[in-house]
Amino acid sequence: MYKIRVILDTKEDVIRTILVDNKLNLEELHLTIAKSFGFGGQEMASFYRTDDEWNQGEEIPLFNMAEAGEGISMQSCILDETLPEENNKLIYVYDFLNMWTFYVEVIEVSSETKEDLPQIILTVGEIPNEAPEKEFVADKLEDGFGDDGDIDDEYGHFDDFDYNEY
Template sequence: MVYRFKLVSDEVSNFAREIEIDSENTFLQLRNAVLDSVDFAKDELDSFFLCDDDWQKQEEITLEDMGHTASDTDTWLMEETPLSELIEEEGQRMIFVYDYLTERSFFMELKEIYPSRTLADPVCTFKKGKAPKQSVDLDEFDKKIDLKAQDKIEDLDIDVFSTDDFNEEDLGDGFDIMNIN
């Protein structure tokens, strides 16, 4: 059985990839196909997350066991986990986090299942647009975050230093200064 995944980015609007992979291949093989399709190095830690319909993370499939999961939680390792063990139906969503430091990721969806086909190696069958950079300069990233935060504050139209709402009568409530003679 062959799965066809579509891959998009929230950073680059015209970016897309489609990858076909056999359902018995592992998440590690899917990882390598994703990284190859965007020309990323394979020297960083990354993870897949199975998601619900609202892209809320459910299960994590990790490159390495970091020992951070609770003892009653299964640890899924990419190298040991076939896709078919966790993915069964079209529409299944996943997030592939490729940059933990800045939480940058690709959003993936299983678009189609070909039950009568097999595939020896994963293949990228569709490429559109240029992929985002694998890593970003942290100073540049911080500046973008600061600008977005400033825009949000301006959108609220609040002057945090304004005295318009200041009421002197409220100032003394419970904090009256005692007159000591």
């Protein structure tokens, strides 16, 4: 049995702690998480592997997107194989139009079994009416073209050129 904490990425604390069977696949976990936050579970979603600092890694989509059928999907990922230890983490994105983003962390792994799983054991906060806006800011990369002032050449600066002369 797994105890999993799921935190919605918002300013206000919105947390659910759920108990699930360790043989659950990620598709069933997706539905459990969606329903625990009041969603129907009908929207597209993906899990992303992550490190301890929550850096997003490999995508585990809801459906196999590979052409030859060899790709990964939520249905093919079993919980105890995907998250074998306590403190293992995933990022979960639900509804790609609204980009509800959740942090999923295993907080306890136990050999105990229960009949009535999945089960929500802790609810903190209410989900907002709208998903928080995500701001994707890329790091400023060196483009290889030099500074903006380097446009000058032997013909002078382009801004000084009078195009109406011709």
